[in-house]
Amino acid sequence: EVQLVESGGGLVQPGGSLRLSCAASGFTFDYYAMHWVRQAPGKGLEWVSGISWNSGSIDYADSVKGRFTISRDNAKNSLYLQMSSLRVEDTAFYYCARDTLRDWGQGTLVTVSS
């Protein structure tokens, strides 16, 4: 069974930084691209970033480009999202997702507020 477990969310002040992690199990992690998707409370879904199986291809939404960095460690079956220069509008549940977004974690809440 595919399992994706996010961690690292919390309350941070505007301008601050946070690192999210996603622990994967139940599949061969280094076969698949991985993604981060977010959802502001009560709002729709927004793709944030994606990384290919070997980290050779990385993409970001315009809204986070230059502030967020996606990475992965295939030896640890883990995906990461380093978030810096956080803004109030980055407040959301952040989900990691596999491949074409067919499997999702339960999400971790990031709140950016003073």
Place this chain on the structure above:
Amino acid sequence: DIQMTQSPSSLSASVGDRVTITCQASQDISTYLNWYQQKPGKAPKLLISDASNLEAGVSSRFSGGGSGTDFTFTINSLQPEDFATYYCQQYGHVPYTFGQGTKLEVK
């Protein structure tokens, strides 16, 4: 970026009804389209991939169709557990993009 226009944004229906949601892509995405169900406080759940492929374990009440730019999602004989929010999402081009969602409510 590919824009996904989903309609309606909300829908009121009764148990036993048949409902249809549409999704239009701003450019050709072949059949690279997913449909999700999301309930409050939960992650989205994939129901249909490749526009019409029903995921394992998903009720056959759900179906999808279309290709290119125009897609449909249908629920036959609505059950109480089907009242939720539904999203389409294209994965033909990066950035992946979502429709704005359809909230299905009890009439």
